[in-house]
Amino acid sequence: MTTRSYIQGVQHAWALDVRALAVFRVSLGLIVLADLCVRATDITAFYTDFGVLPRAEHIQAYYGPSAISPYLANGSWLFIACLFVIHAMFAASFTVGFRTRLSQVVMWVLLLGLHRRNPMVLQGGDVMLRLLLFWSLFLPLGATWSVDAAIRGASNRVGRVFNVGALGLLVQLVVIYGYGLVLKSGAPWRDGTAVHYALHIDHFATSLGAWIRQFEGLTQLFTYSTLVAEFMGPALLILAGFLPGKANLLRCLAVLIMVLLHVGFGLGLNLGLFSVIAVAAWCVWLPACVWNRLERCMPGASDFASARFKSKNRLGTVVGAALLVYAVVWNNFSIASPPTVVVGSTEVELKLPASSRWIGELIGIDQQWDMFSPMPFVNDGWFLIAGVTSEGHIDFLWPHKTEIQSNSADMSPDGAFLTMDKPSHISDLYSSQRWRKYWMNLWYPQYEPHRKRALDFMCRDAKAAGKSIERIYMLYWEEKTGAPGEVAKPLGCRILRAQRCAGRQLDLSAPLPHKLSKCDSYAWLHALTEAASEVCDCMPSDSSCMSRAWYPYRSAVERYIAQKDRGTAYPLSKYAEKLATSARKRIEGCLGTATEWRLH
Secondary structure, eight states, X not given: OOHHHXXXXXXXXXXXXHHHHHHHHHHHHHHHHHHHHHHHTTHHHHHSTTSSSOHHHHHHHSOGGGGOOGGGSOOSHHHHHHHHHHHHHHHHHHHHTSSHXXXXXXXXXXXXXXXXXXXXXXXXXXXXXXXXXXXXXXXXXXXXXXXXXXXXXXXXXXXXXXXXXXXXXXXXXXXXXXXXXHHOOSHHHHHTOHHHHHHTOTTTBOHHHHHHTTOHHHHHHHHHHHHHHHHHHHHHHHHHHHOGGGHHHHHHHHHHHHXXXXXXXXXXXXXXXXXXXXXXXXXXXXXHHHHHHHHTTSTTGGGOEEOOOOOOOHHHHHHXXXXXXXXXXXXXXXXXXXXXXXXXXXXXXXXXXXXXXXXXXXXXXXXXXXXTOSSOOOEEEEEEEEEEETTSOEEEEETTHHHXXXXXXXXXXXXXXXXXXXOSOGGGGOSXXXXXXXXXXXXXXXXXXXXXXXXXXXXXHHHHTTOOEEEEEEEEEEEEOOOTTSOOEEEEEEEEEEEETTSSSOOTTSOOOTTGGGSOOHHHHHHHHHHHHHHHHTOTTOTTHHHHHHHHHHHHHHHHHHHHHHTOOOOHHHHHHHHHHHHHHHHHHHHXXXXXXXXX
């Protein structure tokens, strides 16, 4: 066999059938439409200036290419709703294959802009969808089974495509699962307990997942099966190119393995559209023999004619190939020891310089595949947003008070909060995957500024509903997942943030509700620190204010945390009084004793 014929065999083995591309087009279009329908229920909360991330704060939090989006042109509900309608129209046009190329480009641009409008609600499925749409820009998705093909009189064409787009889809799948495997370096993936911990993440777990996690042998089997499947799927797809004679069999096996893997994910975990998107990405690799069999069941099957599809856009091919290399090297940022090459006598890591990362962010091929890596997190919990009225009554803003009562919330006669039993199905508290991801992100320390934005939105929403909320508290009940055979260990309640609805500063003139004060409030102590800092911000002429008020106070908080870890800390209520008195003295040192601070 000559080199030329072998290369042709490799290309043939990795070529995509145009009928698979047609089904791929329909799948992506329907997924985008379904996604828009889900997002449309939360337009106000996630995409308008009334919501959790107004445009001014978005630009402050995200800058550069991440701040380029048509959804940032206006913050009104009507404008965003119109963009949603336009987006849906082009997605529907793309689905049926009418003006496919134009619809595809506009849909991709709008999807990229939608993702940039609120990154807090994005998950891995969104990144995968964005990447699939990008690489499909290089493919003839409307070549057959489309309105465009019918207009051209070519709706019955069949054929294969191998170009930079097909190679991009191939390499992208290898990157997703290959780097995902490399990053799964934690001990639970080696000892077989990773799925046990993953299914104990109550934000995600379905009823079936909660039932499966009680069987240690089953979760261990699923852990190792996940690792084997994530290796075998891409490996078989790669091997198909080097064994052209077995390509059809290897590709079918790869698709079957990965479809079963993602169906399993979808049954055990609430992952939104992630599993559906992944299944669509793999089914495009079904070989021509599968479509030939399906074709026999279709009317007019004998009229199908074969055609060859070649890329005539050399510039597009060069650009696509360069971006493909870029995307692979981008992922080296996520691993501890990137591969190296020797240039002259110098060993150079294959990592992108920070100055070039804007390219990936601009066109939306930025990515990182660290889901459940290096291990599923073991700390879990659930949120509660409590608003306090001017009369001192507590109103639960999220979840609804009726939901809390139905889960055996213990309420005192005056409505003060005592304890809250763990909800039976935490994942059912979220109205959509978007809210689930948003609340989960709020737990991470790096998203602490978004906690204020979330509470600001809750205050605005409560005011619009006619509620007179004066203060608002973000509480989190945390627990640690036990090893197989052990029960979860409650870690207590924390107040992640407390603030007044009328402004940024915590209401220091009113005491913390007694029953709420039983929460282990690191964040509440930090909120007092923030109040001292804000006082200093009003006094730019006094450069010593920060050193006299904020830093010593922060040190006191850190000492308390260290004492708590050693088991020698004061009870929180007494320690809060001590710190509050200290804060009052330090703040009065900045403002003078004439100012009255009623600190409990």
